[in-house]
Amino acid sequence: MGTWTGEAREPGTVDLAALSRALVTAERRTATDWTSAAPSRRAVLEGAWERLLWAGSRLGTAGMADSARTLLQGGETAAPGTVRREAARALGRLGTPGAR
Numbered sequence: 001m002g003t004w005t006g007e008a009r010e011p012g013t014v015d016l017a018a019l020s021r022a023l024v025t026a027e028r029r030t031a032t033d034w035t036s037a038a039p040s041r042r043a044v045l046e047g048a049w050e051r052l053l054w055a056g057s058r059l060g061t062a063g064m065a066d067s068a069r070t071l072l073q074g075g076e077t078a079a080p081g082t083v084r085r086e087a088a089r090a091l092g093r094l095g096t097p098g099a100r
Contacts, residue, residue, distance in 0.1 A: 023055055
């Protein structure tokens with residue numbers, strides 16, 4: 001997989017639908033874990049959460065748009081500021097037709 005682009009090095013080597021589902025599942029699990037985590041663990045989860053939103057939006061994962069909208073609507077109690085900012089950027093990247 002291309003380091004920054006999310007594109008397969010060779011056509012057909014990546015199942016993008018399965019990867020998209022896995023990213024959405026991981027993002028939602030991370031969100032749940034963050035809400036119940038001890039303060040000392042939240043920073044690690046926050047970084048992972050941001051990267052999952054970034055990766056899903058780069059791949060055009062439609063389910064990530066739903067998660068991003070929910071995060072932005074939930075405000076500070078739903079997610080930390082850095083995650084909400086990445087959610088807003090993700091929505092911007094996903095604002096085109098063709099999301100998976």
